[in-house]
Amino acid sequence: MHSDEALSKSSPPRLSAWRKQQLAGWLFLTPAIVYLLFSFALPIVYNVMLSFERTSPATIAHFTAPFAGLANYRFVLHDPTSRAAIVHTLEFTVGSLLGQFVIGFALALLFSLRFPGRTFARSLVIVPWLLPLIVTGVMFRFLFQAEGGAVNQLLRNVGLAHHSVQWLNDPHLALWTILVANIWLGVPFFTLLLYSALQDVPVEVKEAAIIDGAGPWQTLRLVIVPIILPVIEVTLLLGFVFTVKVFDLVIGLTGGGPANSTQLITTWSYNLSFQVFSFGEGAALNNVLLVAALFCAPLYLLLSRDSLRRSSGAGT
Amino acid sequence: MTRLQRSRALRWLCTLAAAVALLIILFPVYAIIVGSFESTETLFSGTFYWLPHAATLDNYRTVLGGGSGSTQATVAGSQSGHILTSLIVGLGTVLLALVVAVPAAYALSKYRLRVTVILVSSLLVAQIVPSIVLATSLFIVFHWIHLLNSYPALIIADGTYAIPFAILVLRAFFFSLPNELMYAARVDGASEWQTFRLIVIPLARSAVITVAIFAFLAGWGDFIFALTILNGSGIEPVTLGIYSYLGNYSTDWGAVMASGAVAMVPAALMLVLAQRYIATGLTAGSVKG
Numbered sequence: 001m002h003s004d005e006a007l008s009k010s011s012p013p014r015l016s017a018w019r020k021q022q023l024a025g026w027l028f029l030t031p032a033i034v035y036l037l038f039s040f041a042l043p044i045v046y047n048v049m050l051s052f053e054r055t056s057p058a059t060i061a062h063f064t065a066p067f068a069g070l071a072n073y074r075f076v077l078h079d080p081t082s083r084a085a086i087v088h089t090l091e092f093t094v095g096s097l098l099g100q101f102v103i104g105f106a107l108a109l110l111f112s113l114r115f116p117g118r119t120f121a122r123s124l125v126i127v128p129w130l131l132p133l134i135v136t137g138v139m140f141r142f143l144f145q146a147e148g149g150a151v152n153q154l155l156r157n158v159g160l161a162h163h164s165v166q167w168l169n170d171p172h173l174a175l176w177t178i179l180v181a182n183i184w185l186g187v188p189f190f191t192l193l194l195y196s197a198l199q200d201v202p203v204e205v206k207e208a209a210i211i212d213g214a215g216p217w218q219t220l221r222l223v224i225v226p227i228i229l230p231v232i233e234v235t236l237l238l239g240f241v242f243t244v245k246v247f248d249l250v251i252g253l254t255g256g257g258p259a260n261s262t263q264l265i266t267t268w269s270y271n272l273s274f275q276v277f278s279f280g281e282g283a284a285l286n287n288v289l290l291v292a293a294l295f296c297a298p299l300y301l302l303l304s305r306d307s308l309r310r311s312s313g314a315g316t
Numbered sequence: 317m318t319r320l321q322r323s324r325a326l327r328w329l330c331t332l333a334a335a336v337a338l339l340i341i342l343f344p345v346y347a348i349i350v351g352s353f354e355s356t357e358t359l360f361s362g363t364f365y366w367l368p369h370a371a372t373l374d375n376y377r378t379v380l381g382g383g384s385g386s387t388q389a390t391v392a393g394s395q396s397g398h399i400l401t402s403l404i405v406g407l408g409t410v411l412l413a414l415v416v417a418v419p420a421a422y423a424l425s426k427y428r429l430r431v432t433v434i435l436v437s438s439l440l441v442a443q444i445v446p447s448i449v450l451a452t453s454l455f456i457v458f459h460w461i462h463l464l465n466s467y468p469a470l471i472i473a474d475g476t477y478a479i480p481f482a483i484l485v486l487r488a489f490f491f492s493l494p495n496e497l498m499y500a501a502r503v504d505g506a507s508e509w510q511t512f513r514l515i516v517i518p519l520a521r522s523a524v525i526t527v528a529i530f531a532f533l534a535g536w537g538d539f540i541f542a543l544t545i546l547n548g549s550g551i552e553p554v555t556l557g558i559y560s561y562l563g564n565y566s567t568d569w570g571a572v573m574a575s576g577a578v579a580m581v582p583a584a585l586m587l588v589l590a591q592r593y594i595a596t597g598l599t600a601g602s603v604k605g
Binding site: 017020021022024025026027028029031032033035036038039040042043044046047050060061063107110111113114115116117118121123124125126127128130131132133134135136138139140141142143147148149150152153184187188241244245247248251252255266269270273274279282283286287289290293294296297300301304307308 | 327328330331333334335337338340341342343344345347348351359360361362363364366415416417419420422423424427428429431433435436437438439440441442443444445446447448449450451452453454455456457459460472473475476479483484488502508509512533536537538539540543544547554555558559562567569572573576579580583586587591594
């Protein structure tokens with residue numbers, strides 16, 4: 001009797017407390033949901049719409065334009081510069097990831113050894129990561145100048161080159177030059193993530209491997225790499241995502257030239273949309289890029305599943 | 317050589333290797349700073365000087381001057397107005413990111429809501445979306461709602477760099493706060509808002525600083541949205557200013573170097589003043605997301 005009374009008294013306020021918390025949770029989320037809908041969902045959906053429209057400078061004012069079917073996609077597949085931009089993006093991405101991973105991993109291993117000045121060195125490695133990308137672009141444009149650039153000056157001083165190398169003006173070299181700049185840009189990210197993964201490898205594991213007679217190379221390959229593999233995967237994945245997005249760096253360095261030899265999907269799409277105002281064609285090219293980038297999404301979600309499932313739920 | 321000597325030699329070898337790596341990593345930054353103090357004649361002499369050659373403040377006078385650069389041989393605009401613009405954009409991005417991200421991250425970590433998994437997945441995917449895709453559409457959307465060439469438009473666009481990252485970093489941080497804190501506040505009669513405002517926010521200070529720093533650097537360093545959303549208006553951040561010095565045929569290197577150096581100042585300040593926040597932000601956002 002008594003307990004029944006207590007139950008009936010405490011139940012209604014409990015329910016309302018739960019409701020109150022649900023309401024509070026949703027209210028806390030509202031700005032983020034509105035923001036995501038406006039700044040991500042709307043542009044992505046609208047970009048798909050645009051890619052099927054016959055746009056012109058005049059149609060911009062009207063939000064929608066006549067239906068164009070697959071004309072914009074057909075254009076992208078046949079336009080030699082668009083095709084070249086897709087190939088360049090592919091080469092640029094593979095080359096960047098390869099260079100960034102090898103150098104970043106080497107530096108991460110170096111920093112996990114004990115030596116004088118390692119904390120200081122580690123704190124300065126992240127500098128490239130913090131600079132505005134357009135500054136990085138013009139910085140390398142300065143260094144790779146044919147006349148008066150530091151790179152050519154160095155090559156001449158050590159006797160490796162006698163004439164000026166046209167790093168930015170030779171269509172066969174320019175893609176390599178932006179590749180070098182992008183590797184420089186991405187190494188800190190790889191170093192830092194791989195370094196913190198290496199720190200998480202238990203000392204006992206390394207010691208056990210050494211006791212079992214494994215050399216340094218074997219310990220690395222057979223013991224350490226398998227342990228940090230999930231981090232390596234995430235790092236490569238994010239590296240891929242950053243690299244296919246690269247825009248500022250190339251605009252600052254070459255502007256897509258010479259003769260479109262460094263035109264990437266991003267820069268050429270900018271050109272189509274904002275230089276010649278073919279927004280439909282730009283949007284179609286954008287979608288090629290978006291599909292390539294979103295190709296990683298399931299993998300990324302899979303690798304982040306622990307964080308996704310996690311919920312500490314202070315609510316009842 | 318004894319064993320001790322050998323390991324000591326190895327350690328110094330590591331130091332040497334790290335020094336070489338740092339030299340390569342920092343050299344471009346060094347070059348832009350030295351270059352910013354060189355005269356136009358030096359910069360166009362066709363020789364690269366490894367050390368400052370004939371230091372002058374001319375470039376800074378051009379870049380920071382109030383537009384009275386009459387003594388300059390090369391005509392270049394002043395960047396001082398652009399610096400103010402970049403500051404406004406950077407701080408605006410911080411404000412927007414915090415207002416949107418702090419409550420959202422709290423809800424996504426401490427409330428049991430049905431949308432949590434969907435929303436966190438969308439945030440992870442949002443980080444993948446290339447900015448050019450957003451810029452193309454946002455340009456037309458902003459044109460349509462008459463917001464083109466305005467601070468709010470640019471700040472909303474720059475939020476796309478900062479907000480998903482901010483929510484994920486803050487959410488990871490909120491997990492570390494014990495639930496008992498919230499229970500205790502509720503027992504004491506605090507409302508959900510009071511709990512958030514008076515208990516949670518003060519405890520989240522360090523994570524909020526981390527997120528604010530990255531939001532500022534994102535707004536300050538943004539180029540692609542400034543290039544697309546601010547076409548030929550009075551508003552022009554430093555990054556666009558640098559770009560406008562890069563001519564098709566001739567580049568005003570002195571002005572480019574000096575404004576590049578100015579654009580690096582916030583990053584340098586953060587590195588000196590907020591080192592530990594930067595390191596946590598860089599690792600927390602991407603792996604532990």
